[in-house]
Every structure is written in C-alpha cells, then in structure tokens.
Amino acid sequence: MAYSLKRELEKPERLAGGHRLCAGCGAGIAVRGVLRALDEGDRAVVGNATGCLEVSSFIYPNTAYYDSYIHSAFENAGATMAGVEAAYNVLKKKGKVQDTYKFITFGGDGGTYDIGLQSLSGAMERGHDMVYVCYDNEAYMNTGIQRSSSTPQFANATTSPAGSVIPGKPQNKKNLTEIMAAHNIPYAAQTTFLNDFRDLHEKAHKAIYTEGPCFLNVLAPCPRGWRYEAEDLAEICRLAVDTCVWPLYEIEAGEWRLTYEPRRKLPVEEFLSKQGRFRHMFRKGSEWMILKTQEYVDEQWEKLLQKCE
Amino acid sequence: MAIRERMSGNEAIAEAMRQVDPDVMGAFPITPSTEIPEYFSEFMANGEVSTQFVPVESEHSAMSVCIGASAAGARAVTATSSCGLAYMWELLYVAASSRLPITMVVSNRALTGPISIGNDHSDSMGARDSGWMQIYAEDNQEVYDNFLQAILITEATRLPIMVCQDGFITSHGVSNIQLIEDEKVKEFVGEYEPEQYLLNHDRPLAVGPYGTAPYYMEVKRQQAQAMKDSMPVILEVAEKFRQMTGRSYGFFEEYMMEDAEVAVVVIGSSAGTGKEAVNRLRAEGRKVGLIKLRVFRPFPRIPLAEAMCRVRAVAVMDKAESFSNSGGPLFNESRSALYDLPGRPYAINYIYGLGGRDITVDDFYEIYRDLFIIADTNDPGDVYRYIGVRDSRYEEGGFDHRSEE
Structure with missing residues (x-):
C-alpha cells in the first residue's frame, strides 16, 4: 500500500503530547516519525541516551511513551538496548515472552557521535537486532549548545x-x-523531515524490520542552538537537503543509494542565512567562510554521488 | 552427596554460573577476573548453558548490558576487577537506584596509579557508596557459596550485589572445594520471576526517569531502607543454604572470640593468615581472636560492634587506602559503630596489603603485640597505621605511633 501521511497519523500515537521539548524542536518529531513506522500490534522497547529528549519526555512520575522505555545514562544507549535485546532473545526462547518486540533507541549527536560512539559501535558490531536513531541537532543542546563532533565548521x-x-x-x-x-550493518540511512515525512517513514520502517543492527541519522534542528523561528523548522530541513548539506541516502546490504536528488542544488548561503549560528559568516570580510563551506559541501556531495553510482 | 573437587576461585564461580544458568551475561576481560567469562564461554560453546553471553567492548557496556537485561526481566550476571569496576562506576548507581537485581563477581585488584595487577580492595571499597550490596570471601569455597546465595539475596532485595574474592590469592589459587549437585543448585536458586519488567505483556514499564527535587530524595531514602531491610534477608538465605549444605554463614565469622582479650577485624583471604597467627598465639597462651567480616554492605553495624566490644583492643584491617587522613573505610565505619556502646575497646587501624603486598603471620604477631601494649598501657597512640610498608622517614611502618615513643 502506498504511503499516506493521513493514514499514518490515524494510527494510535506512541509518543504522547505534553512532553516538554521546545516548540520547533526536531527531536520529538523524529521520535514520533520513527515510532509511527512500527506496525500496529508490534510492541517496542524504546531506549534513550541522556539528553534533551530524555529529560523532557520521562520526568517522574510521567512518561510520554506508551511503549516500555529505558534510559540508563548518556554514553550507553547502544549497550543498554543490547542488554534488553539479549534478554528478549533468551526469554522468548524460554517461552517467558510471547509478543514480538522491536528495539529502538534514540540519542542526540552528543550521545551518539561523541560520548556514546564506543557503546554504539560495540552494539552494531555484535549484531543485536535493534535500531539506533541519532537525532542530530549538531551540538550539545541539553547542556547549552556546546560544540560536538557533529557541529559543522564555523558554527557558533x-x-x-x-x-x-x-x-x-x-x-x-x-x-x-x-x-x-x-x-x-544491514541498513544505515540519513534522513530528515521533508514534505510528507515519507523519507523518514520508509527508512524507519526498513530499519525496524530489517533483521540485525540498523542505524538512522535524522537531522533534527534545534531552534535554541541554530537560532531560527520555530515555524521555520520544515523550511530549514528542506534547505539542508536542497543545498546538499544533508543529503538523503541509504546503504542497504552494502548498496549505496540516494533517496532524494535536488532538482536544483541550492547554494549553501540559503541554508546558512536562515540560522543565527552562522550569522557571523555574512559579515563583510567573512566571504571566505561561505566559499569554504560551499567547497566542502560540493566535495562531500561528489564523493557521495560516486558511492551511489 | 557433595562433589569433591579442586579448583580456583574463578573456576568455582564459573561453575556456579553454569549451574545457575543465568539469562544474560555481559562481560569484558580484565585481570584477574578474566577466566570467569573464559570458562563461561566454554560452557556456552559446548551448549551447557542457555545464557545469552554478550561479549561487550568495555566494562562500561558490560554493566549497561546487565542493566538493560535486568530491566527487561532477565537474570543478569557479570564479573570484573579493578579499573573495570571503576569504569562501571556511573552505572553502578544507575543499577542500584533502578532497583535491578544484578550479581557481579569482583576479583579484587588494586586500582591503577601506578598500574598493578596485585590484590587489594581499593576497587570494591571505592564503590562502597554506590548502593550495591557487598559480600566478601576468605577462600574459593566461600566465594562459590556466596555467589549462589547472592542470586537469591539480590532478587529478594532488588539491590544489586557484588560477590568479592581476593584477586590471584582466591581467584587463581587452587584448593579443595565441595560443589553442590546441579539439580540442588537449580532448586535453590529457582526461576527468576520479576514483578515488573520491560517485556511484560500486561504492563509496559518505563525505567530511568529524570528525578526532580520533589522525588529524588525519596528514591535515595527507599534505597537506604532496602539496604537496611536486606539484613534479615541475608540471614534467611544463609539458613536456607545451611539446610542444603550444612555450611553456615552470617554477617561475619568470629574466630576464637569467646574469651579473647584483643582481636583483629579483617576482610577476605588475609583472615586465613590471621587465623594461623591466632592459632600460634593461642598455643602460647595468649587470648587473641579474629573477626572476619563477610558482609560489608549492608554494614552490620550493631552486631559487629557488639562482637568487638567483648575485647579490650581491636585492630581493624583495611586493604584499601581512602586518603582521608583518618584511616581506611572499614576502620572508620567499625570505629564509628563502637561509639555508643559502653565499655568500647580501643580501636586502631592498619592499612595493609596494597597492590598485592603480602601480609604474613609475623605481621599479625606484631599487630597482636601492639594490641596488648595498648590494652595494658591504656594508650592507643596514633590509631592510623600501616603495616608491611617501607617508609624512609621511619625505621619501619608508616604513620606509626612507635616513632613518637
């Protein structure tokens, strides 16, 4: 059946409203979008690294998740979910658990690119049947917008x-x-919020229903850190994709595939100028920064195109 | 009939794990506990256990796997030592505050700085405030017995538990042991049936919340209560174990304490050396005794103080330095426990055995001699002492009252 956002939105919610994420934050949209890709009736254990998402969605005594949920620490979302998955395998074999469960864990770029990279790498290498979703907002937002290894060059x-x-x-x-x-790993992909969320939905569904360890990297803008108006979130995602700053692609069983090619590749200024974190790049005398960013984006895009040939 | 065997502490632990057949084991090798996951992997490879063994990339992930598995409803175990335990430190608090029953073997080893693979208790003593229970063993029989009891204790209290043995001395030293038959062990530990868990069909569960100020302190209070409430549980499990094996366990063992005038309090394998000194001194007509502490968390404050109170002077032995300028952790807690009791003895501290330094029967002779001097002169001198250490400032000993005489 063809994808329909309307139909998807009629499915029972798995992330309740009323969580305390900021208006215009990408994290909650990423979680909702990914969990929507679960087939109805399938159960999930949702994991989480410490970060904005965790402290905004499970504040004792309220949880925003209808599914079982576990947060343990900042740097171990991969290993914690690996433990849950290992328990499921053995308890299922022993007949103590009957339901089909899927294991999906979320971390920001701090918990994923940086402090949790080892734990994530270990979990992927060992082959646990789980999905690790990075909601990448390109800095340590929960502690107040410190740079991460995911922060792009020149960002403030x-x-x-x-x-x-x-x-x-x-x-x-x-x-x-x-x-x-x-x-x-059998499946890895990069996505963000575009148009009717089809790209996010299809990749999440593949990641969840491909056996083995799968990885989703979701560009999830942060209005506080990126300095944009909340209502511009969708526009910023579109510009990230159309400037090729954040290409949409997937690697399935070793095959690289672009899932979206901009009709017209836009200059990076269009993405940069919408955000306060790049404001200094538009001052007189800073033109070299924009040129350098454009060169870097072009170079990365060309490399990606070659891989996807 | 018990099975007579000869094996090391690590092998005995692995054997106990095989018999328990836990659901999940997450482990990363570190000397001197490495053999435990090695032996266990053999059992896995030969289909002798149904466990999901997760060979993680670090101890941090080993504890994380145990946390995830235990929260999901599995019986989870691990083993580590030294820096491995230190690397888990953050997660120890997560496991304890999430009230997850996890059994961890600690083959005690010094912490790095400088690096040492020798035995002391600085690793587990460093984790003493993490909310984990801690049980120590003198020899391989005790570590085997403690492990089996720990499974029941942790599941009854929902407090994670460390089963500690002295690295190399117990973990690698081979000696006689009586193993229990597989069926009896399985009957003893039973099936793990958690009340609430992530994979519960009827009731999803959320674990690991953000605890705001109106709630955080209550969580801590409840953990403290659980630690308090674990005291009778430890004794109940020990009684069940005695009925199965005839071997008795309590919070501590009293050795020749009935009429002792002075005593030593010690944890772990050094109790064996101390007992030999007691035997020889007794043969010389000296009334000396020894208390071997088995359970350090919960700290058996009242019974231990009462036992210590029966002598005139007591030496509390710490195989860990706490750099507090007031003695090691066991000393401070033991001495504090004595405070309210009338007729309390003098209590002095010896730091000993750091980084694998031997403690000998002669050392214990010296300690008992000091205790008699203190009892006879009513002068404890400096209570914070070292034994078995070189120090250029003194002929022998470290912070030693003798130099001030």
Whole structure:
C-alpha cells in the first residue's frame, strides 16, 4: 500500500503530547516519525541516551511513551538496548515472552557521535537486532549548545564561539553515517523531515524490520542552538537537503543509494542565512567562510554521488 | 552427596554460573577476573548453558548490558576487577537506584596509579557508596557459596550485589572445594520471576526517569531502607543454604572470640593468615581472636560492634587506602559503630596489603603485640597505621605511633 501521511497519523500515537521539548524542536518529531513506522500490534522497547529528549519526555512520575522505555545514562544507549535485546532473545526462547518486540533507541549527536560512539559501535558490531536513531541537532543542546563532533565548521556554539580571532568551530562535521556503514550493518540511512515525512517513514520502517543492527541519522534542528523561528523548522530541513548539506541516502546490504536528488542544488548561503549560528559568516570580510563551506559541501556531495553510482 | 573437587576461585564461580544458568551475561576481560567469562564461554560453546553471553567492548557496556537485561526481566550476571569496576562506576548507581537485581563477581585488584595487577580492595571499597550490596570471601569455597546465595539475596532485595574474592590469592589459587549437585543448585536458586519488567505483556514499564527535587530524595531514602531491610534477608538465605549444605554463614565469622582479650577485624583471604597467627598465639597462651567480616554492605553495624566490644583492643584491617587522613573505610565505619556502646575497646587501624603486598603471620604477631601494649598501657597512640610498608622517614611502618615513643 502506498504511503499516506493521513493514514499514518490515524494510527494510535506512541509518543504522547505534553512532553516538554521546545516548540520547533526536531527531536520529538523524529521520535514520533520513527515510532509511527512500527506496525500496529508490534510492541517496542524504546531506549534513550541522556539528553534533551530524555529529560523532557520521562520526568517522574510521567512518561510520554506508551511503549516500555529505558534510559540508563548518556554514553550507553547502544549497550543498554543490547542488554534488553539479549534478554528478549533468551526469554522468548524460554517461552517467558510471547509478543514480538522491536528495539529502538534514540540519542542526540552528543550521545551518539561523541560520548556514546564506543557503546554504539560495540552494539552494531555484535549484531543485536535493534535500531539506533541519532537525532542530530549538531551540538550539545541539553547542556547549552556546546560544540560536538557533529557541529559543522564555523558554527557558533558556546564552546566554539565566533570571536574576533577564531570564527566559530574550526573543524568539519564528523561523518557518522559513513562510520556506521563501515560496520557493514544491514541498513544505515540519513534522513530528515521533508514534505510528507515519507523519507523518514520508509527508512524507519526498513530499519525496524530489517533483521540485525540498523542505524538512522535524522537531522533534527534545534531552534535554541541554530537560532531560527520555530515555524521555520520544515523550511530549514528542506534547505539542508536542497543545498546538499544533508543529503538523503541509504546503504542497504552494502548498496549505496540516494533517496532524494535536488532538482536544483541550492547554494549553501540559503541554508546558512536562515540560522543565527552562522550569522557571523555574512559579515563583510567573512566571504571566505561561505566559499569554504560551499567547497566542502560540493566535495562531500561528489564523493557521495560516486558511492551511489 | 557433595562433589569433591579442586579448583580456583574463578573456576568455582564459573561453575556456579553454569549451574545457575543465568539469562544474560555481559562481560569484558580484565585481570584477574578474566577466566570467569573464559570458562563461561566454554560452557556456552559446548551448549551447557542457555545464557545469552554478550561479549561487550568495555566494562562500561558490560554493566549497561546487565542493566538493560535486568530491566527487561532477565537474570543478569557479570564479573570484573579493578579499573573495570571503576569504569562501571556511573552505572553502578544507575543499577542500584533502578532497583535491578544484578550479581557481579569482583576479583579484587588494586586500582591503577601506578598500574598493578596485585590484590587489594581499593576497587570494591571505592564503590562502597554506590548502593550495591557487598559480600566478601576468605577462600574459593566461600566465594562459590556466596555467589549462589547472592542470586537469591539480590532478587529478594532488588539491590544489586557484588560477590568479592581476593584477586590471584582466591581467584587463581587452587584448593579443595565441595560443589553442590546441579539439580540442588537449580532448586535453590529457582526461576527468576520479576514483578515488573520491560517485556511484560500486561504492563509496559518505563525505567530511568529524570528525578526532580520533589522525588529524588525519596528514591535515595527507599534505597537506604532496602539496604537496611536486606539484613534479615541475608540471614534467611544463609539458613536456607545451611539446610542444603550444612555450611553456615552470617554477617561475619568470629574466630576464637569467646574469651579473647584483643582481636583483629579483617576482610577476605588475609583472615586465613590471621587465623594461623591466632592459632600460634593461642598455643602460647595468649587470648587473641579474629573477626572476619563477610558482609560489608549492608554494614552490620550493631552486631559487629557488639562482637568487638567483648575485647579490650581491636585492630581493624583495611586493604584499601581512602586518603582521608583518618584511616581506611572499614576502620572508620567499625570505629564509628563502637561509639555508643559502653565499655568500647580501643580501636586502631592498619592499612595493609596494597597492590598485592603480602601480609604474613609475623605481621599479625606484631599487630597482636601492639594490641596488648595498648590494652595494658591504656594508650592507643596514633590509631592510623600501616603495616608491611617501607617508609624512609621511619625505621619501619608508616604513620606509626612507635616513632613518637
């Protein structure tokens, strides 16, 4: 059956409203979108690394999740869910659990690109049947917008401020999706919120229903850290994709495939200029930063196109 | 009929794990506990257990796997030592506050700085405030017996538990042991039937909330209550174990304490050395005794104080330094326990055996000699002492009252 957002939205919610994420935050949209891809009737255990999502969606005594949920710490969402999955396998075999469960864990870029990378790598390498979803907002937002290895070059963050000598973060963004692909897991993909959420939905469904360890990297903008108006969230996601700053692609059984090709590749300024974190790049004398960013994006895009040939 | 065997502490633990057949084991190798997952992997490879063994990439993930598995409703176990335990530190608190029954073997080893693979208790003593129960063993028989009891204790109290043995001395030292038949062990530990768990069909569960100020402190209070309430549970499980094996366990063992005038309080394998000193001193007509502490968490404050109160002077032995400038952890808690009792003895502290340093029967002779001097002169001197250490400032000993004489 063809994808229909209307029909998907009629399914019972798995993330309740009333959680305390900011208006215009991508994290909650990522969680809702991914959990919507679960088939009705299938049960899930949802995991979470410490971060904005965790402290906003499970504040004792209220949980926003209809499914079972576990948070343990910041850097171990991969290993914690691996333990749940291991328990499921043995309890199912022993006949103590009857239902079919899926295991989906969420972490921000702090918990995924950085402090939790080892735990994630271990879980992927060992082959647990689970999905790890990174909601990537490109900085440590929960502690107040510090730079992460996912923060793009020149972005203004509180530990990489744009000053008179150093113009924001000096380093480029780490390519985590490719690192995950290098684990030779059955499915890895990059997505974000575009149009009717079909891309997110189809990738989430594949990740959940492909046996083995799967990885989803979801660009999930943060209005506080990126400095945009809440209502511009969808527009910013579209520009990230159409400028090829955040290409949409998937790696399925080793095959690289672009899932979206911009009709017209837009210049990076269109993405950058919408966000306060890049404001200093538009001052007089900063033109080189935009050029450098464009060069980097072009180079990465070309490499990706070659992989997807 | 019990099975007579010869094996090391690590092998005995692995054997106990095989008999228990836990649902999930997450483990990462570290000397001197490495053999435990090695032996266990053999059992896995030969189809002798139904466990899901998760060979993680770090101890941090080993504990995380145990947390996930236990929350999901599985009986979870692990084993570690030293820096491995230190690396788990954050998750120890998560496991305890989430009230997850997890059994962890600790083959005690010094913490790095400098790196040492020798035995001492700085690893588990460092984790003493994490909300885990801690049971220590003198020899391989005790560590085997403690492990089996720990499974029942942790599941009854919903407090995770460390089963500690002295690295190399017990973990690698081979000695005679009586094993229990597989069927009896299985009957003893039974099936794990958690009340609430993630994979519960009827009732989904959320674990690991953000605890705001109106709730956080109550969680801690409940953990403290659970630790208090675990005291009778430990004794009930020990009684059930005695009925099966004839071997008796309590919070501590009193050795020649009936008429003792001075005594030593010690944890772990060094109790064996201490007992030998007691035997020899008794043969010389000296009334000396020894208390071997088995359960450190919960700390058996009142019974231990009462036992210590029967002597005139007591030496509390710490195989861990706490750099507090007031002695080791066992000393501070034991001495504090004595405070309210009338007729309390003098209590002094010896730091000993760090990083695998031997403690000998002669050392215990010296300690007992000091205790008699204290009792006879009514002068405890400096209560914070070292034994078996070189120190350029003194002829022998560290913070030693003798240099001030």
